Amino acid sequence: MRNLKRILLAEDDQRDIELTLAALEDINLANEIDVVRDGEEALDYLFKRAEYKDRENGNPAVVLLDLKMPKVDGLEVLRQIKKSDDLCHIPVVILTSSKMESDLITSYDLGVNAYVVKPIEFEDFVKAVKELGSFWAILNESPPDR
Amino acid sequence: MKKSKISDLSLRTKIFVFTMMPFVLVMIIISILSIQHRIEDERKLTSNRIESYVILLESGDLSFSSIKQKEKIEKLLNEKVLSAELIKKDRSIAFTTGGSVYEINKEQIDKAFQGYIITFTRQNKILVQISLHPIIVKNTVVGIFHLELSFEKSNDRVRQYILFVLHLNIFGIILSFLLIYFLSQKIILNRLKSLTDMCSEVRRGNLNHRLSVNSHDELGILALTFNDTADRLAERNQRLKEEQQKGLDNIRELEKYRDHLEELVKERTIELEGKTKKLTKSRQSLTLLLEDVNESRAELDLSNRKLEASNKKLEAFSYSVSHDLRAPLRHIDGFTKLLNKNIKNKIDEKSQNYFDNIINSSKQMNKLIDDLLIFSRLSRKDMKKIKFNMKIAIDEALQTFDSDIKENNISITVDDMPDVNLDVSLIQQAWINLISNAIKFTGNNKNPEIHIGTDKDTDGNAIFFIKDNGVGFDQKYVGKIFDVFQRLHNINEFPGTGIGLANVKRIITKHGGNIRAEGKINKGASFFFTLSDV
Numbered sequence: 052m053r054n055l056k057r058i059l060l061a062e063d064d065q066r067d068i069e070l071t072l073a074a075l076e077d078i079n080l081a082n083e084i085d086v087v088r089d090g091e092e093a094l095d096y097l098f099k100r101a102e103y104k105d106r107e108n109g110n111p112a113v114v115l116l117d118l119k120m121p122k123v124d125g126l127e128v129l130r131q132i133k134k135s136d137d138l139c140h141i142p143v144v145i146l147t148s149s150k151m152e153s154d155l156i157t158s159y160d161l162g163v164n165a166y167v168v169k170p171i172e173f174e175d176f177v178k179a180v181k182e183l184g185s186f187w188a189i190l191n192e193s194p195p196d197r
Numbered sequence: 198m199k200k201s202k203i204s205d206l207s208l209r210t211k212i213f214v215f216t217m218m219p220f221v222l223v224m225i226i227i228s229i230l231s232i233q234h235r236i237e238d239e240r241k242l243t244s245n246r247i248e249s250y251v252i253l254l255e256s257g258d259l260s261f262s263s264i265k266q267k268e269k270i271e272k273l274l275n276e277k278v279l280s281a282e283l284i285k286k287d288r289s290i291a292f293t294t295g296g297s298v299y300e301i302n303k304e305q306i307d308k309a310f311q312g313y314i315i316t317f318t319r320q321n322k323i324l325v326q327i328s329l330h331p332i333i334v335k336n337t338v339v340g341i342f343h344l345e346l347s348f349e350k351s352n353d354r355v356r357q358y359i360l361f362v363l364h365l366n367i368f369g370i371i372l373s374f375l376l377i378y379f380l381s382q383k384i385i386l387n388r389l390k391s392l393t394d395m396c397s398e399v400r401r402g403n404l405n406h407r408l409s410v411n412s413h414d415e416l417g418i419l420a421l422t423f424n425d426t427a428d429r430l431a432e433r434n435q436r437l438k439e440e441q442q443k444g445l446d447n448i449r450e451l452e453k454y455r456d457h458l459e460e461l462v463k464e465r466t467i468e469l470e471g472k473t474k475k476l477t478k479s480r481q482s483l484t485l486l487l488e489d490v491n492e493s494r495a496e497l498d499l500s501n502r503k504l505e506a507s508n509k510k511l512e513a514f515s516y517s518v519s520h521d522l523r524a525p526l527r528h529i530d531g532f533t534k535l536l537n538k539n540i541k542n543k544i545d546e547k548s549q550n551y552f553d554n555i556i557n558s559s560k561q562m563n564k565l566i567d568d569l570l571i572f573s574r575l576s577r578k579d580m581k582k583i584k585f586n587m588k589i590a591i592d593e594a595l596q597t598f599d600s601d602i603k604e605n606n607i608s609i610t611v612d613d614m615p616d617v618n619l620d621v622s623l624i625q626q627a628w629i630n631l632i633s634n635a636i637k638f639t640g641n642n643k644n645p646e647i648h649i650g651t652d653k654d655t656d657g658n659a660i661f662f663i664k665d666n667g668v669g670f671d672q673k674y675v676g677k678i679f680d681v682f683q684r685l686h687n688i689n690e691f692p693g694t695g696i697g698l699a700n701v702k703r704i705i706t707k708h709g710g711n712i713r714a715e716g717k718i719n720k721g722a723s724f725f726f727t728l729s730d731v
Contacts, residue, residue, distance in 0.1 A: 064524060070531040148523045171523055171563040173531040 055082045056112035058188055061093040061128065062086065062146075063120045070173070071115070074180035082112060082188045090123025094131055097138055110141050113187035118147045118154055126157055133162040142187050208389070212381045213374075220373055228362045235358050239351040246274045251330045251342055264292040264342070279325065279345040283332070291340065298345055299327055309341045324348045388416045392423060404431035522566050530559045561692060568696035571626060572681070575703045580620040587614035587661065590621060591649055594628035601636050605645055612650040615659055617728055619708060627704040630697040631663045631724055637691055638667030638722065654727065664723040670716035678714050
């Protein structure tokens, strides 16, 4: 069995985290999921800083990124990822509660790989997360680590 | 040298030349002729006197011996006698004065016995007559009277006569000269001068001068004509003066008018100035007004900007609301369903019904949030119109309802549509709302039918419509049908937010079009709308 890459979920709302994890559980995803609660933590995780300084595993297979987060928002996290030579190839999926055109445009300008509005109905939400997970974590071939 | 030398001479000279010349000529000719005549007379007289003397001798009234008396003969003949003698038949000289000058030869004497012989010669330039007269007594020639006669005395007489004639001529010439001089002066020159003077007067402008006419000769007629001309000139002058006067009067009148006009102009100018002042005042007030308007506009701009800002704030607010409303809603829905899934086998039907109610309520709230977001977005969003085929927009909208249409077995027909200027996403939204409306209200019908078509109004503009055979509505509520949160049906029977049709109307109005609805209870509803094709 190959060593599967992790999935990074950056989400500040505990209930959203639970629902997302429930949805991902549903598809029996083998990948481990790391959760960070705000943008700063997400950046620390990705750049292996502070409490993630000694993190051993490599870059995640995909980053599921909420836009509205405390301290550093999702767009800033996205900008940092795409600016970094080490991280720019990580697929980033924006998972947000509502579609705001300016956010959408900025995200694509920064090089986001997908932009998903969380469906309100749980079935739809589960379906969306499943599809995202199976695509980015299973079907998609990640770029090799440097 | 000028050719017209004669014509350049003065009139007086001309008169003199042309009258005196022939006169003098005639005088000279007459004088010469009369002198000649006088000379002939003298000769004739002398020869007559000689004849008479001879006759006296023949008649014996004078004795032959008187021939000796030279002075007597001279007295009788009134001429100087050089010599006289009587020659007898025997050729001897009977009586003589002596001193015969010229020799007479024998033949001459013989001839003289036959008849009278006369010859002429000159002595000291004076004519001398030598005559031989036979003296006949009783028809017999008794002797020859030989006379030598010098014309000294007759010459003197002729000379005196010539002198006389000469004097007469001189006198005549002088007289005629004076006569011509004075007469020409009086008859012609003086009058000519008066004519010239008058001409000068006329030239100087004096038309009152007139010539006195004493005679009716040519100059008189000329003077008359001249006077007449002067009269006419004066008359014309008078007329001219009158007309000039009239002209002056006119000018004066014009000047009066002008003065009046000036006054009028002044009046008007004053009036105009007043008006200008008023105008300036109004302009000033207008400027003030404009400033006010500008101010108001600035204020308006400011409030516009404020409005824009507040709109943006509202937009942000809407999104955060939607985000903040959606997130808990999603959580409610999600956790309810997860909970329901976990305990599904452990709960009764009633509890399950509660779960369903919670789930339906969250669904309805979700729909409400969606519609509200669209509604608020419509008032802000700028339209991007493009030429687009309406059928494509409808087909896109219909895709949303694929499952509903299949489930409810709805028969949908869509006619061919023209290309229209429209904002694709907005018009699709409108069709989505209209179609979802139609599907919803045909839910009770066993054979639901929806017809989407197009027509043309009287002006040729495209009308689009959607007709269904659903529950319809009471036409008396048609005025409320497009109002926000207005519902014509019970929410339990036909769930809805009451915003859908309001959104449709907003979209159509934004496109410059109109929408209306027709309905009958249980006979279906129809919606018609137009779009401004600009």
